[in-house]
Amino acid sequence: MELFVNLVVNGLATGMLIFLLAAGLTLIFGLMDVLNFAHGGLFVWGAYAGIFTYMFTESFLIGIIGAVVTGALLGLITEKLIITPVYGNHIQQILITLGLMLVLQEMIKVVFGPNGVAVKTPSYLAGSWEIGDVIIIKYRLFIIVVGFVIFGIFQYMLKRTKIGLIVRAGVQDKEMAQALGIHIKRVFLYVFMVGASLAALSGMLMAPYSGVIYAEMGMEYAILGFIVVVIGGMGSFSGSLLAAILVGLAGSFMAYYVPVLSLAVNMILMAIVLIFRPQGLFAMRKERST
Amino acid sequence: MKNKLSLKYVGFFLMLAILVLLPFVNDSRTLMILLTQIFIFGILAMSYDILLGYTGIVSFGHAMFFGIGAYTTSVMLKQMDNTLSIFLLSIVVGILIAGFISFLVGLLTLRLKSHFFAMLTLAFSGLFLVVAEKWRSITYGNDGFTFRAPDIFRDRITFYFFVLACLVFIFIALYRFVNSPTGRILIAVRENEQRTKSLGYNTLHYKVIASVVAGTVASLAGALYAISLRFVNTSVMTMDITLDALLMTIIGGVGTLVGPLLGAAVIEYAQHTLSGLARDYPIFERWIIFFGILYILAVIFFPKGIIGSLRMMYWKWRLKLKEKDKTSVAQPQEKERFE
Numbered sequence: 001m002e003l004f005v006n007l008v009v010n011g012l013a014t015g016m017l018i019f020l021l022a023a024g025l026t027l028i029f030g031l032m033d034v035l036n037f038a039h040g041g042l043f044v045w046g047a048y049a050g051i052f053t054y055m056f057t058e059s060f061l062i063g064i065i066g067a068v069v070t071g072a073l074l075g076l077i078t079e080k081l082i083i084t085p086v087y088g089n090h091i092q093q094i095l096i097t098l099g100l101m102l103v104l105q106e107m108i109k110v111v112f113g114p115n116g117v118a119v120k121t122p123s124y125l126a127g128s129w130e131i132g133d134v135i136i137i138k139y140r141l142f143i144i145v146v147g148f149v150i151f152g153i154f155q156y157m158l159k160r161t162k163i164g165l166i167v168r169a170g171v172q173d174k175e176m177a178q179a180l181g182i183h184i185k186r187v188f189l190y191v192f193m194v195g196a197s198l199a200a201l202s203g204m205l206m207a208p209y210s211g212v213i214y215a216e217m218g219m220e221y222a223i224l225g226f227i228v229v230v231i232g233g234m235g236s237f238s239g240s241l242l243a244a245i246l247v248g249l250a251g252s253f254m255a256y257y258v259p260v261l262s263l264a265v266n267m268i269l270m271a272i273v274l275i276f277r278p279q280g281l282f283a284m285r286k287e288r289s290t
Numbered sequence: 291m292k293n294k295l296s297l298k299y300v301g302f303f304l305m306l307a308i309l310v311l312l313p314f315v316n317d318s319r320t321l322m323i324l325l326t327q328i329f330i331f332g333i334l335a336m337s338y339d340i341l342l343g344y345t346g347i348v349s350f351g352h353a354m355f356f357g358i359g360a361y362t363t364s365v366m367l368k369q370m371d372n373t374l375s376i377f378l379l380s381i382v383v384g385i386l387i388a389g390f391i392s393f394l395v396g397l398l399t400l401r402l403k404s405h406f407f408a409m410l411t412l413a414f415s416g417l418f419l420v421v422a423e424k425w426r427s428i429t430y431g432n433d434g435f436t437f438r439a440p441d442i443f444r445d446r447i448t449f450y451f452f453v454l455a456c457l458v459f460i461f462i463a464l465y466r467f468v469n470s471p472t473g474r475i476l477i478a479v480r481e482n483e484q485r486t487k488s489l490g491y492n493t494l495h496y497k498v499i500a501s502v503v504a505g506t507v508a509s510l511a512g513a514l515y516a517i518s519l520r521f522v523n524t525s526v527m528t529m530d531i532t533l534d535a536l537l538m539t540i541i542g543g544v545g546t547l548v549g550p551l552l553g554a555a556v557i558e559y560a561q562h563t564l565s566g567l568a569r570d571y572p573i574f575e576r577w578i579i580f581f582g583i584l585y586i587l588a589v590i591f592f593p594k595g596i597i598g599s600l601r602m603m604y605w606k607w608r609l610k611l612k613e614k615d616k617t618s619v620a621q622p623q624e625k626e627r628f629e
Contacts, residue, residue: 035405085590090404094348095540096589102533103582110576219529223416226409234405263420267413274410275398 002134007252013140015248016147017209020202021221022228022240023154024195030171030235032188034083035090037097039199040222041104042078046071046200047213048112051119060122064204071200074104075193083192101219108215116214119207143205150198151241158237167191171235227270233280242282309454313447322446323518328558329457330514334531335538335550336464337507342536343544344468345500346480348404351411352535354418355392355505357527359384359512364522365428368437377440377517384509392505396498412529419527434523443517453514460507464547467503476500480545508535537581540588543595552596557581 025039049070054063082100086092120126121139128137158164169177170187178184206221207213224247232243247266255262273281313322334356341349362384363377370376399410422429429435443449467473475496478486487493516522525531534557535550542553564577592599 029405035408037408082586091342091346091348092589092593094404094408095536096586098350098533098536099582099585099589103579103586106576106579106582110579223412227413230406230409260424264417267417270413271398271410274402274406278402278406 002132003256005134005136007256008249009136009140009144011249011252012245013143013209013248014251015245016143017202017206018221018224018228018247019147019241019244020150020198020205021225022232022244023150023237024198025225026229026232026235026237026240027167027191028195029229030237031167031191032083032087034087034093035097036083036192036195037094037222038078038082038100038104039195039225040218040220041101042071042074042196042199042218043203043206043221043225044108044213044215044218045074045104045203046197047203047207047217048108048117050200050204051117051207051213052112054122060125064201067200067204068197071197072193074200075196076189078196079189079192101222105215105218108218114215116212118212119210121208125208139208143209146205150201151238154237224266227266229280230270231273231281233282236280236282239280239282243280306458310451313450317447319446322450324558324562326446326450326453326518328555329453330511330518331534331538331558332551332554333457333460333514334508334511334535335542335554336460336547337504337511338535339539339544339547339550340464340468340476340500340504340507342539343546343549344473344480345476345497347400347497347500348408349411349501349504350408350529350532351395351415352504352508353527353529353531354411354415355388355508356512356515356531356535357418357422357524358388358391359509360516360522360526361422361429361512362387362509363513364435364437364516367439368435372438372440374440374442377443381510381513384513385506388505388509389502392501393498396501396505397494400494400497400501415527415529415532419524422524422527429522429524432524434521434525436521439517439520449518453518456510456514460510461547461551464503464507468547472496472499477545537585539595540585541595543597543599543601545594546597546601549595549597556596 021039021043024042025036028034028036046067050063050067053066054060057063078100082096083093086096125139125142128135129141130136156164158168166177166182166187169180169182170184174184177187202221203213203218206217210217228240228243228247231246232239232241247269250265250269251262254265261268309325312325334352337355338349338352341347341352359381363380366376366380366383395411395414399407399414402410423431439449443452468476475486475491476499478489478491479493479496483493512526515526538553538557539550540553541556542551543549560581561577564580568577588595594602
């Protein structure tokens with residue numbers, strides 16, 4: 001029983017982190033039709049900037065804020081300089097964002113040094129609770145809570161507020177939204193910045209979870225993010241939550257029972273989904289819910 | 291027209307003659323190794339350009355085929371014997387495996403749109419990397435293993451000529467391929483897939499053909515690469531190899547065969563010199579940044595690469611000459627287009 005609970009908590013925590021990463025990807029793709037291969041770079045920049053702020057100020061909260069601000073700033077620069085010139089050309093988008101990924105990853109090594117950085121969990125989140133036989137690590141629970149809170153906030157924003165209405169309208173029909181007087185380019189920019197800061201937040205939260213951060217982690221987790229987006233359906237926000245949880249759980253159970261397959265299970269999952277249901281498991285291409 | 295063609299051939303043979311004669315003039319070890327490396331990556335980049343430049347699909351899994359070639363050759367030379375015949379056999383086996391896998395992967399993935407295809411190839415190559423890491427009894431994991439190359443390739447110069455011969459052969463073969471009717475249809479797919487489909491071509495077939503051709507050629511490059519190092523580890527399967535091929539193709543010029551070769555030369559040479567400079571100036575240790583920036587700028591400003599941009603300039607220059615001549619050459623052409 002405690003094994004099962006532990007595996008579930010573990011899987012959920014990983015899933016939540018991947019969800020934060022994938023949420024930005026899926027929003028950007030749904031609205032702007034841009035697949036951002038540099039998302040992992042934003043993720044790792046968030047991790048480094050956040051952790052260095054955290055180590056400097058000794059406050060985890062300020063570290064998180066630092067990560068989110070860094071993400072938003074990088075998102076701003078990226079959208080203006082890199083994405084704007086290549087709207088509408090998929091191949092160029094893929095190529096250019098991959099180039100940006102390279103640059104971001106190497107810049108990490110220049111700015112923060114080429115070696116990995118060990119990260120400590122803040123004291124009030126370290127340790128674990130024991131409930132009966134079950135040991136629950138605090139930080140993992142913290143991640144799960146944060147993940148659900150953010151999902152709740154975004155769901156509320158998307159479904160209940162004017163901003164969400166504009167974004168959903170943009171996803172559904174860009175030209176029509178534009179005709180109704182919405183400055184769609186500016187909406188693009190904001191969504192891109194929000195997506196980037198989500199990636200940065202995810203990186204920051206990932207750092208104490210994995211215990212060490214290094215420049216190459218961006219690409220590794222970005223691949224997981226892509227897998228989740230594909231499984232969940234491009235542009236579907238709640239789909240990516242479900243898919244992220246699925247990927248997280250599959251990873252944690254496989255790592256325990258069939259460790260050889262643990263690295264491959266996600267890719268196999270994605271391959272199967274793409275072959276049989278290319279639009280994704282939970283795809284709602286033209287979202288019509290209220 | 292005929293004049294221009296012969297100019298092309300003259301250039302080709304001149305270049306070939308220089309490369310053939312070079313070892314007799316200057317056979318320094320560094321130069322030979324560098325040129326061999328350029329040739330090998332030139333082959334890889336040309337194969338990548340079949341996908342990117344001619345068919346217009348972005349694959350992030352090209353390292354997979356390169357790795358298959360490298361591992362097949364290394365494993366066979368290590369486990370069986372280091373003779374020339376085994377080596378040639380291993381190339382054939384590698385090509386068969388790579389061809390089969392690229393056929394399967396292509397059939398499964400090429401139906402998808404560009405984004406999904408790029409991601410799925412990334413995932414597949416990740417899968418192969420995992421296999422190479424985990425199958426320790428054969429691949430020795432990340433540590434890799436050394437093996438003895440066939441005796442005849444001990445001599446750097448012999449190997450140089452062998453690789454050069456391979457390069458020329460592949461170049462001519464791919465040149466014939468892209469100018470064949472099949473190659474023309476690939477270009478049509480790149481320009482407008484929907485229209486090609488409505489003209490009655492099953493574009494999936496042609497894309498799979500392109501994928502198989504690219505995969506097999508990449509596997510040959512991988513085999514040569516393994517011989518040149520006499521060592522193999524999982525790095526041959528990593529994303530870096532795909533990125534190298536991508537950079538070479540983009541910087542050299544997509545949609546040409548000379549472009550990737552030129553790109554390979556530029557990148558390999560720059561890598562060589564920059565990593566030399568890194569000893570004195572630590573900033574050059576991070577030479578990838580320069581490439582990354584160069585690459586981003588290339589995608590924005592010179593999406594056609596060096597060769598493509600030169601060609602554009604040449605055409606513009608010719609157009610200007612024509613206008614100067616005041617002949618009405620341009621007008622009949624315009625008419626033809628409307629007829």
